[in-house]
Amino acid sequence: MTQNIKVEKTVTINKSPEELYRFWHDFENLPRFMKHLKAVEVKDAKRSHWITSGPLGGSVEWDADITEDQENELIAWKSIDGADVNHSGSIHFKPASHGSNSAAPNANRGTQVKVVMAYNPPAGAIGDAIAKLFGEAPEQQLGDDLRRFKMLMETGEIATTEGQPQGQ
Amino acid sequence: MKALCWHGTKDVRVETVPDPKIINPRDAIVKITSTAICGSDLHLYDGWNPTMQKGDILGHEFMGEVVELGSGVKNVKKGDRVVVPFTIACGSCFFCQRTLWSLCDNSNPNAWMAEAEMGYSPSGLFGYSHLTGGYAGGQAEYARVPFADVGLFKIPDGLSDEQVLFLTDVFPTGYMAAENCDIQPGDTVAIWGCGPVGQFAIRSAYMLGAERVIAIDLVPERLQMAKDGGAEVLDITEVEVGEALKEMTGGIGPDSVMDAVGMEAHGFGLEGFYDRVKQAARMETDRPNVLRQAIVACRKGGTVSVPGVYTGFVDKIPMGAFMNKGLTMKTGQTHIHRYLHPLTERIQNGEIDPTFLVTHRLPLEQAPHAYEIFKHKQDNCIKVVLKPGQVA
């Protein structure tokens, strides 16, 4: 059985909408913080090719097009017709400034970033595998991906302990 | 390298493990020359933190020499002598920019774990369970320090290891706890716990203008050290603390109270029994009898400062007393980075000599023994400094 998966999450990042928009707009950056994405290849201003890890160490691939693009505000994309995976996503950037006094110490918090992702896997074995991949705690997956995005943008790296020593 | 690894409740072992290496650009590797055992380590030793894993390297109070640097660390050089704050902070998030270093948004890779319990995650900490990142600690010969460009503090010439080692935690922790008392000239501060945190809190309270400090504990040599720091002392095995405090303050109560004991406080009588049973049955994670006492003892409109560590849930907090007396509570893991410069200056000025605290100096190999004597207050143990690389 396959099912539609749709999740959305918001995170506040201490950077300007311009910086965040520019980084995300180059989809080839996405695998740096999205765990399941192996690679994205940008083909032209509109089209890109996405590769995610798939079942049994394999991978699933599809082409996607940018469907909406408003500088520093919004990017939306969608897999092309006939792709193995029916995927769409969007990211929205909104300055996170509160109150009328922009000089107040807590007024400027950077940018509120909202991401919406949807997967509509086809019927059949691939579909099941994809549903499994994206369907396990999809909220947490997106949350973790966005936390890594925030770390990368705010600190230039992603905090980790992988590779550190440990006793037996 | 050699490192002290946690294996279970009251089971820590010095083992040979791989040397740490640079993982991220802002990392540094420090060769450790001195490293201390903290009251906070005892909570892990005693098995109260469910997110410890076998093999975790303990220790969060360490200093030494920079031996390797990631490409992103420009403000220190190989060979520099440094102290390492126990809180890990990125320097660029909302919280770091407001000097709330222990609340850094970006240093806990396991933030999701903390969020499940607390809503939002505090910063990563060295050697302090997977809830706060699972970072390998500094009771070892070497440690990897993330965000080294923000955390590493270069020690001015002429200061010995033991003069600056406690800048990593307990001196700033006692100092911030005293700041959190909101001390006004003429104030009386009552401090529960004469461990290392309490000792620095006593001395800091005087630096911040307290008129009187009353220190409370049950271990004679710790009470003596508190007296040496200028405090009047109360032994909980000899007096009813609340009554004694009332009497000593002319019936008013202390202007501020501090819980420098935390979740493993000794309790007596029925109340102590109640907490022990509940904690053992995991119905309550922490035993808060000091916190209860402190809230009730505080004068009306006073401040409750809580440097003592709690990890989960406590029971029977006298919220009625807290609310109706109009109290304020301030707490948190210490924002260590904030205090490095100013407290180093106080050491250089001779306002305080932190070496008073050290009772034991041992090679790293003897760490398991050191945990035992520190926990059971044997051999008058108050603070152990471990020396990696020194022959056992």
Ligand SMILES: NC(=O)c1ccc[n+]([C@@H]2O[C@H](COP(=O)([O-])OP(=O)(O)OC[C@H]3O[C@@H](n4cnc5c(N)ncnc54)[C@H](O)[C@@H]3O)[C@@H](O)[C@H]2O)c1
């Ligand atoms: N907030 C922070 O950033 C921070 C940093 C370091 C330590 N801590 C915490 O501070 C606390 C103290 O640390 P420490 O290194 O001084 O530990 P410690 O274990 O050496 O000291 C605790 C002291 O409390 C005394 N005590 C126990 N029960 C008591 C009671 N009912 N009444 C009065 N005294 C009692 C003990 O005899 C002991 O002297 C611990 O909870 C530790 O985890 C917090």
Ligand SMILES: [Zn+2]
């Ligand atoms: Zn400590």
Ligand SMILES: [Zn+2]
């Ligand atoms: Zn930060």
